[in-house]
Amino acid sequence: xxxxxxxxxxxxxxxxxxxxxxxxxxxxxxxxxxxxxxxxxxxxxxxxxxxxxxxxxxxxxxxxxxxxxxxxxxxxxxxxxxxxxxxxxxxxxxxxxxxxxxxxxxxxxxxxxxxxxxxxxxxxxxxxxxxxxxxxxxxxxxxxxxxxxxxxxxxxxxxxxxxxxxxxxxxxxxxxxxxxxxxxxxxxxxxxxxxxxxxxxxxxxxxxxxxxxxxxxxxxxxxxxxxxxxxxxxxxxxxxxxxxxxxxxxxxxxxxxxxxxxxxxxxxxxxxxxxxxxxxxxxxxxxxxxxxxxxxxxxxxxxxxxxxxxxxxxxxxxxxxxxxxxxxxxxxxxxxxxxxxxxxxxxxxxxxxxxxxxxxxxxxxxxxxxxxxxxxxxxxxxxxxxxxxxxxxxxxxxxxxxxxxxxxxxxxxxxxxxxxxxxxxxxxxxxxxxxxxxxxxx
Numbered sequence: 001x002x003x004x005x006x007x008x009x010x011x012x013x014x015x016x017x018x019x020x021x022x023x024x025x026x027x028x029x030x031x032x033x034x035x036x037x038x039x040x041x042x043x044x045x046x047x048x049x050x051x052x053x054x055x056x057x058x059x060x061x062x063x064x065x066x067x068x069x070x071x072x073x074x075x076x077x078x079x080x081x082x083x084x085x086x087x088x089x090x091x092x093x094x095x096x097x098x099x100x101x102x103x104x105x106x107x108x109x110x111x112x113x114x115x116x117x118x119x120x121x122x123x124x125x126x127x128x129x130x131x132x133x134x135x136x137x138x139x140x141x142x143x144x145x146x147x148x149x150x151x152x153x154x155x156x157x158x159x160x161x162x163x164x165x166x167x168x169x170x171x172x173x174x175x176x177x178x179x180x181x182x183x184x185x186x187x188x189x190x191x192x193x194x195x196x197x198x199x200x201x202x203x204x205x206x207x208x209x210x211x212x213x214x215x216x217x218x219x220x221x222x223x224x225x226x227x228x229x230x231x232x233x234x235x236x237x238x239x240x241x242x243x244x245x246x247x248x249x250x251x252x253x254x255x256x257x258x259x260x261x262x263x264x265x266x267x268x269x270x271x272x273x274x275x276x277x278x279x280x281x282x283x284x285x286x287x288x289x290x291x292x293x294x295x296x297x298x299x300x301x302x303x304x305x306x307x308x309x310x311x312x313x314x315x316x317x318x319x320x321x322x323x324x325x326x327x328x329x330x331x332x333x334x335x336x337x338x339x340x341x342x343x344x345x346x347x348x349x350x351x352x353x354x355x356x357x358x359x360x361x362x363x364x365x366x367x368x369x370x371x372x373x374x375x376x377x378x379x380x381x382x383x384x385x386x387x388x389x390x391x392x393x394x395x396x397x398x399x400x401x402x403x404x405x406x407x408x409x410x411x412x413x414x415x416x417x418x419x420x421x422x423x424x425x426x427x428x429x430x431x432x433x434x435x436x437x438x439x440x441x442x
Contacts, residue, residue: 010071013064020057024050169268170361170369172275175328175384181391186236186422192296193230201225234424238393239286241273242418249402249411263398266417270396275373278390278423279330279380288423291388292380296428298322302437308339313364315381315434324430328367329381335436336370339363379434387430393420 027050202222204213213219245262276290283289291297298318302311312329319326331339361368366381374380382388396419401407404414425431 010064010067013060013067017057017060017064020053020060023053024057027053169271170371171271172278172330172369172371172373173271173390174369175330175367176388176390177385179389179391181238181393181422184238184393186238186391186424188234188424188426189231190234190296190426190428191229192232193228195228197225197227199225234426236283236289236422236424237286238391238420238422239277239288240394240418240420241270241277242416243269244404244414244416246404246407246412246414249413252413262415263417266398266415267396270417270419272373274419274421275371279373281423288421289425290423291382291425291428291431292433294425294428294431297382297425298429298432299434300432301435304437304440306437307342307439308335308436309342309363311434311436312339312366312379312381315379315432316364316366318432319382319430322429324383324387324427326366326381326383326430326432327386328369328384329363329379330369330371330374331379332374332376333370333372334376335379336361336368377436379436380431381434382431383427387427388423388425391422391424393422395419 027046030046201224202213204219205222206212206214207218207220209220209223243266245266247262277288279290280292281288281290282293300311300315300318302308302314306314316326361370396417398415398417400413400415402413406412407414
């Protein structure tokens with residue numbers, strides 16, 4: 001009865017801890033990103049509530065650990081002196097082979113008897129119990145399924161948890177200002193060409209419109225030259241990206257941190273596919289039409305006489321000559337590593353004095369996104385947010401359900417992450433898709 005009461009207390013504490021965790025999640029979701037670059041804003045009241053919830057959750061977590069230790073003590077004191085029912089049933093139904101539970105085998109072992117005789121003072125160390133392998137028909141439903149199990153003779157095990165990733169990956173969407181849509185289709189007009197014939201306009205011309213005026217009544221007024229601008233309409237769907245994972249409800253209950261880790265990885269998976277679609281989507285079916293696949297973008301292959309920093313700078317000039325100011329560049333982490341490790345003639349890192357500014361990732365005034373989504377040896381720079389726009393129809397949503405497939409009878413939970421986005425590239429000439437060429441010193 002004591003152990004049952006203690007378990008009920010632990011469940012009560014875990015329920016309170018979950019309530020605080022839900023409040024923390026609610027506050028985190030209410031944070032506003034007013035810049036579109038990951039700078040979140042909280043009100044004073046929200047900040048105070050957030051800190052209180054974190055403190056309360058920490059206290060409850062400590063109480064749970066203490067209660068679990070106490071429950072273990074009560075369970076030990078209530079341990080029956082006779083053989084376990086599980087062990088007896090396993091031995092009786094073993095098709096002629098004795099099957100003992102792990103606890104029964106441990107209590108009957110010579111090592112345990114020695115520890116008991118010495119009042120559990122000596123010897124110290126570990127006890128290894130070889131249970132053998134169970135066949136499918138003789139599977140033990142009460143204990144571990146079989147094999148060699150090592151049990152500490154003294155002390156308690158400490159669960160150090162799961163180490164989470166520290167670094168938030170760079171995302172291509174970080175280069176875009178935040179924009180939203182309520183539609184499922186994006187349409188617009190893309191400029192495909194411009195011939196500039198602007199010139200000086202004379203006040204008068206001869207009757208033919210081009211010769212010098214005669215001063216007579218046949219003269220005409222001067223005319224402005226005509227330029228040529230070409231447009232084409234485009235229509236792109238708002239597409240959904242998503243995936244899911246299934247986990248047993250008991251696993252979620254036993255390891256509360258697991259759901260957060262699953263959600264994080266599911267979100268990261270959606271974002272990685274988002275990066276790939278923005279860069280390389282082929283526009284077929286539900287795929288986005290990626291920037292590198294959009295007709296009209298500029299291509300540039302570097303010169304072997306230039307190092308990578310110089311090749312990026314020359315590609316930047318191509319966009320400037322098209323009358324656009326590029327704002328960012330996407331490249332593979334190994335290529336950005338080469339850029340940061342470039343040395344000048346004196347052995348100093350070039351990026352430290354002329355290319356980067358402070359702790360920001362910048363090359364030639366461009367924000368840098370180094371991501372494995374970009375192919376090594378390639379890079380894409382352009383006017384992000386002007387030449388191309390990313391629209392959020394639904395930001396990443398994580399949902400959990402027990403109504404998928406056989407969830408109910410299997411006791412499993414399906415966790416799904418998805419988002420809906422649209423991409424419009426209406427100024428393709430503002431982007432330059434570059435290819436790094438291996439440097440060869442003259």
